[in-house]
Amino acid sequence: MYTLLSGLYKYMFQKDEYCILILGLDNAGKTTFLEQSKTRFNKNYKGMSLSKITTTVGLNIP
Ligand SMILES: Nc1nc2c(ncn2[C@@H]2O[C@H](COP(=O)(O)OP(=O)(O)OP(=O)(O)O)[C@@H](O)[C@H]2O)c(=O)[nH]1
Numbered sequence: 115m116y117t118l119l120s121g122l123y124k125y126m127f128q129k130d131e132y133c134i135l136i137l138g139l140d141n142a143g144k145t146t147f148l149e150q151s152k153t154r155f156n157k158n159y160k161g162m163s164l165s166k167i168t169t170t171v172g173l174n175i176p
């Protein structure tokens with residue numbers, strides 16, 4: 115019974131999770147696209163100014 119109820123709860127309230135790979139050459143606009151997407155779809159996220167985005171060194175894990 116507990117499993118049934120917890121499964122129903124998860125089905126109703128859990129958010130879907132997606133994995134997205136952004137692939138492109140240097141200076142293709144990957145970081146800009148990521149920042150713009152986060153700004154557009156996350157109301158609480160205050161986006162980085164476009165002029166401040168420079169070449170990414172290492173990883174960019176959101
Ligand atoms: N005109 C134009 N410029 C863009 C667009 N998207 C990004 N840029 C510019 O392209 C340049 C590189 O953007 P980045 O987002 O740093 O590119 P990146 O793919 O993350 O680069 P790396 O981190 O070096 O791999 C920046 O000067 C951006 O302002 C676009 O849609 N149009």
Ligand SMILES: [Mg+2]
Pocket residue numbers: 144145146168169170
């Ligand atoms: Mg980058």
